[in-house]
Amino acid sequence: MSGRLLNIGLFVVLVAMALASLLAGRVWLPPADVIAALSAPDDTLAGLIVSELRLPRLILAVAVGASLGLSGAVLQGLLRNPLAEAGLLGVSTGAALGAVIAIYYGLTAHFALATPLLGLVGGFIAAALAFALSRSGGTLALILAGAAVSSVAGAGLALALNLAPNPYAAFEITTWLLGSLSDRTWDHVWLGLPFMAVGCGMLFLIGPSLDALALGEAQAESLGVNLKRVRLTALAGTAMAVGAATAVTGAVGFIGLVAPHLVRPFVGYRPGRVLVPSALLGAVLLLAADVTSRLISYNTEIKLGVITSIIGAPFFLFLVLSMRRRAP
Amino acid sequence: MSGLVASGLELTRGKKRILAGVSAAFAPGSFTAVIGPNGAGKSTLMGVLAGLLKPDAGDVTLDGTKLAQLSPRGLAKRRAYLPQNPRAEWPISVERLVALGLTPQLPFFGDVAPDEKAKVSAALVACDLTALKDQQATTLSGGELARAMLARAIVGDPEYLLVDEPTAGLDPRHALDAMSRLKARGEAGRTVVAAVHDLGLALGHATRVIALRGGKVLADVVAAAVDAALLKALYDVDARIVRDEAGVSVRYL
Numbered sequence: 001m002s003g004r005l006l007n008i009g010l011f012v013v014l015v016a017m018a019l020a021s022l023l024a025g026r027v028w029l030p031p032a033d034v035i036a037a038l039s040a041p042d043d044t045l046a047g048l049i050v051s052e053l054r055l056p057r058l059i060l061a062v063a064v065g066a067s068l069g070l071s072g073a074v075l076q077g078l079l080r081n082p083l084a085e086a087g088l089l090g091v092s093t094g095a096a097l098g099a100v101i102a103i104y105y106g107l108t109a110h111f112a113l114a115t116p117l118l119g120l121v122g123g124f125i126a127a128a129l130a131f132a133l134s135r136s137g138g139t140l141a142l143i144l145a146g147a148a149v150s151s152v153a154g155a156g157l158a159l160a161l162n163l164a165p166n167p168y169a170a171f172e173i174t175t176w177l178l179g180s181l182s183d184r185t186w187d188h189v190w191l192g193l194p195f196m197a198v199g200c201g202m203l204f205l206i207g208p209s210l211d212a213l214a215l216g217e218a219q220a221e222s223l224g225v226n227l228k229r230v231r232l233t234a235l236a237g238t239a240m241a242v243g244a245a246t247a248v249t250g251a252v253g254f255i256g257l258v259a260p261h262l263v264r265p266f267v268g269y270r271p272g273r274v275l276v277p278s279a280l281l282g283a284v285l286l287l288a289a290d291v292t293s294r295l296i297s298y299n300t301e302i303k304l305g306v307i308t309s310i311i312g313a314p315f316f317l318f319l320v321l322s323m324r325r326r327a328p
Numbered sequence: 329m330s331g332l333v334a335s336g337l338e339l340t341r342g343k344k345r346i347l348a349g350v351s352a353a354f355a356p357g358s359f360t361a362v363i364g365p366n367g368a369g370k371s372t373l374m375g376v377l378a379g380l381l382k383p384d385a386g387d388v389t390l391d392g393t394k395l396a397q398l399s400p401r402g403l404a405k406r407r408a409y410l411p412q413n414p415r416a417e418w419p420i421s422v423e424r425l426v427a428l429g430l431t432p433q434l435p436f437f438g439d440v441a442p443d444e445k446a447k448v449s450a451a452l453v454a455c456d457l458t459a460l461k462d463q464q465a466t467t468l469s470g471g472e473l474a475r476a477m478l479a480r481a482i483v484g485d486p487e488y489l490l491v492d493e494p495t496a497g498l499d500p501r502h503a504l505d506a507m508s509r510l511k512a513r514g515e516a517g518r519t520v521v522a523a524v525h526d527l528g529l530a531l532g533h534a535t536r537v538i539a540l541r542g543g544k545v546l547a548d549v550v551a552a553a554v555d556a557a558l559l560k561a562l563y564d565v566d567a568r569i570v571r572d573e574a575g576v577s578v579r580y581l
Contacts, residue, residue: 080417218411223431224404
């Protein structure tokens with residue numbers, strides 16, 4: 001019951017944050033202008049800012065945040081590891097490597113969406129590799145395979161930076177890696193959103209099986225859970241949702257890790273019930289971070305991934321300490 | 329043929345032949361204890377009987393149907409399996425943990441219905457857990473957790489109950505309780521198979537005993553027929569079995 005209340009509360013906060021994100025930015029818009037621009041798009045400055053800049057950015061922020069939060073919750077439940085998130089399986093590093101390859105070869109000059117497209121491909125390859133490497137083994141094999149794939153992709157990233165043809169390319173790669181939602185267009189939305197939607201759909205389907213996994217793998221299997229299928233669905237869903245999210249925004253850390261931990265006590269620690277509030281909270285957190293990045297007026301834009309890390313890392317430390325106090 | 333029937337089970341892991349041609353039949357209304365030394369293949373046999381491990385050769389049938397031909401969910405509705413030293417991975421409440429035993433009966437997305445709540449309460453009462461129902465499962469003592477897991481296994485009233493080491497880590501009273509609960513399920517017409525190390529408990533409660541050694545069935549007898557000679561052959565120990573009105577006790581010499 002408190003779980004439903006939590007979902008409603010988070011949804012209300014999300015809507016409020018979404019409205020705020022349409023108003024806030026370098027140019028503050030009065031609510032009346034935003035409403036006018038939403039109801040009847042026109043070519044006024046306010047209309048253009050809302051429909052061409054802030055609305056796609058808002059949609060991406062919500063989709064990316066939900067994807068990260070949801071995949072974190074699913075992977076923590078599946079692997080029964082409180083440190084699990086998409087990064088652990090190599091999906092985000094793989095996506096980042098794909099995108100960086102596009103930047104490295106300057107493909108964006110020929111085709112604007114080359115970066116997110118190659119990012120998606122990278123995420124899929126990483127997930128497929130992790131799955132192939134761990135096919136015969138169980139959960140631990142999956143974690144190890146993910147870590148291995150992640151390290152290989154990380155090595156590729158380092159190599160790309162090392163060999164960058166000129167300082168500008170290196171700069172472009174590093175700033176992209178920091179993660180950002182600025183200058184994202186409807187093209188990014190149409191490219192990323194379908195994958196994130198399908199991926200999230202697959203991840204939601206696993207919920208009931210995650211509940212049974214609270215008893216461990218042997219008992220879950222004895223209760224009729226097809227572990228192989230659940231693992232494959234989780235990995236494919238994560239590859240789609242987080243692969244697409246990383247491909248359009250760059251690496252954004254900590255949301256997938258922290259969101260499930262924050263909501264877990266409110267749903268009685270039931271792994272299946274964590275999914276919906278984690279997705280909602282992930283969206284709220286990412287939106288909040290994006291609005292913050294727009295509001296901090298500094299010479300250089302503070303990137304989205306930097307904000308989530310700066311706030312997320314100390315918070316994670318706090319979580320670890322408080323968990324240690326509570327856990328036996 | 330009705331009941332749970334294993335025929336010619338073979339299972340090799342690496343170079344070790346863990347099951348070397350095990351055949352046994354488990355009829356409704358029986359409580360079979362599987363005994364044998366460490367590494368005899370008891371847990372593997374339990375896993376194969378539960379349909380969780382695939383034997384290299386031979387098969388297990390449930391009322392004449394091969395386990396491999398049953399859907400995992402269909403099988404889960406009819407048999408419950410409890411592995412050795414089960415653990416709760418999240419601090420869910422004891423009541424939720426027990427309710428998870430109804431997973432195969434529940435619609436895919438949906439909550440526990442009122443009559444299922446009644447089943448959960450009944451299982452909580454049967455396993456002496458009512459006072460603990462709101463406690464987090466990760467904070468239970470070993471004995472309490474074992475009881476909660478047993479309640480989880482019997483909450484759906486399965487026809488077949490396979491339990492691996494139900495008394496491991498339990499104090500004498502709770503070990504006795506656990507065995508009596510299994511015995512009562514057998515008497516109620518269900519099929520119960522348990523791998524047990526405590527021979528006194530096994531011989532005192534089970535109706536039948538299967539002695540396993542080196543992956544082979546050394547003996548498959550009624551519990552009353554187990555004698556010192558069998559224990560000598562099974563464990564290489566000299567033992568004396570005392571049967572009286574208080575039950576069965578085994579003394580090692």
